[in-house]
Amino acid sequence: MTAGLPPDCYFDESLHAREMEDIFRKQWIFVGLKRQVSGHQDYLARTIGGVPIVIQNFHGELRALHNVCSHRHSRIRTADSGCGPLQCPYHGWTYDARGVPVGIPGNREHFGFSEEQKVERALRRFELEPCGEFLFVRLSPDGNSLSEHLGSYAELLSHLSEHFGQTAPIDEQSIPWETNWKIGVESVLEAYHVATVHHDSFQPLLAATLHHERQGDHTSTISLLRDEVCQWWDKAARRLKLHRSPRFENYDHFSIFPNLAIGLTRGSLMSLQTYEPVTATRSVLRYQMLLANVLPDMPVDGAVARSVADSIVDSNRTILSEDRVASELAQQGLRHACRRATLGINEGRIRVFHEALIRHSPDLGNRA
Known part of the structure; x- marks a missing residue:
């Protein structure tokens, strides 16, 4: 177990100003x-x-x-x-x-x-x-150059660029959250909350979540999809003629410091999310969801494509709404916290995130 950031790091305006200067104005x-x-x-x-x-x-x-x-x-x-x-x-x-x-x-x-x-x-x-x-x-x-900042994830983004981005997103929104931006980021860095917050939405899709991996300030994890979910996605990819990435067979999640999250479902769907700070207690979730590029010269039934897209969009919006509610409740409680959060082994990606924050903005680590 490790301790999280001091509670005032999530609502103190002077610390927020330091983050803007030390992190967002200096990082890619x-x-x-x-x-x-x-x-x-x-x-x-x-x-x-x-x-x-x-x-x-x-x-x-x-x-x-x-x-x-x-x-x-x-x-x-x-x-x-x-x-x-x-x-x-x-x-x-x-x-x-x-x-x-x-x-x-x-x-x-x-x-x-x-x-x-x-x-x-x-x-x-x-x-x-x-x-x-x-x-x-x-x-x-x-x-640092962008390649230095991304490290090995530069190759990841190049690979994803070959499979996604040629078609318009199936969903794209900017949603205000009444939370510090870091709470938004932390909400996607652990699967511990899935069984309670997403009991009827995301949890039924997953079989297990494996340990995370670290690449500098960035992290990743893999959640194994249930067999029936894999079969659904394989059928959807065939019907939509998707040029899916064979590298990603399950739900792969990547976090690029400071605030970009990339979710990949069965190599066929990519979700891009950023948690953009507004004030110390307000942020904006900006996201877009893209299906893999369509194979060349392969006609797709428009009605089928719309039906699949609508199903994905509805599910994702439900999950994000559940995350927003849980995150805003955490924000409300932080002003009354008397000690730092306790991070379990299964919240290791949050620990890496905190270490990166403190390294780039030391004032965050100098609180009582």
């Missing part, structure tokens, strides 16, 4: 898939460590820029995703791939900016790097 953070910004002017808007950013496609070039206008500081992108020129909705300043305001209404009459002065007002640019189909952003100009 997953922001989406290349498919989501594959066309000219496609964009994603995210907030990393309290900093609003936009990932935009400029004629095939992807850029990560500060999502705040250089004029009078309006947020530029207000939707999570979309397509259109990078133009401020307040006064119409328009930006190019360099982040330079190349289109300023009334510039000659009202500002008289030269080209050089426009460049001086360019939006801040951040590090953006893909690993296969997976896109990561780092706010700090200095730090």
Whole structure:
């Protein structure tokens, strides 16, 4: 047994601010898939460590820029995703791939900016790097490369990119949680709660959960699926002509520090989840679910595909709702806790997560 983090690490705003500075503004953070910004002017808007950013496609070039206008500081992108020129909705300043305001209404009459002065007002640019189909952003100009950050998981993401991402997700949502982001992450790092929280939803799918493995700050585990569940997925893969990954035969779960969770079901379904901090006691679960790519030149019955997708989506939404309720109850209790949590052997992935947190943000480990 080991002790968890001090309770105030889950609600103290000063510690939350330190995490944003030490972790989210210095680590590589997953922001989406290349498919989501594959066309000219496609964009994603995210907030990393309290900093609003936009990932935009400029004629095939992807850029990560500060999502705040250089004029009078309006947020530029207000939707999570979309397509259109990078133009401020307040006064119409328009930006190019360099982040330079190349289109300023009334510039000659009202500002008289030269080209050089426009460049001086360019939006801040951040590090953006893909690993296969997976896109990561780092706010700090200095730090480890993405390959160093991912370690052996870089090969995992490359492999997954070969089997997923060519088709639209069957479900995609952003859900507010009244919890610290770490509670959200911890909810997917152990299967101990499954028998109680997911007694009628997830538990019937599983035969057993094996011990976790550690790769630096990242972890993984395998849960064996029941025979009848494997048979259901094999039949679904055949009917939907899925190019499933033969590497993953059960339910494989991977956690990439700090807040990305990847769930793989029978090599045919991939769930991507991030727990994004908002305040010390609020976060957003952002997720998308993707079926494996369809085999080339193989027609699929649309009605069958919709039926299978609806079944998967309903089941997953139920499980996530159950996790949210349990996590919010834990958040409510933390303010009244008189000691640190006790972590069992079966919660070893949480211990690894805590060690990584303290290594990157030592203030979390210096509490009473």
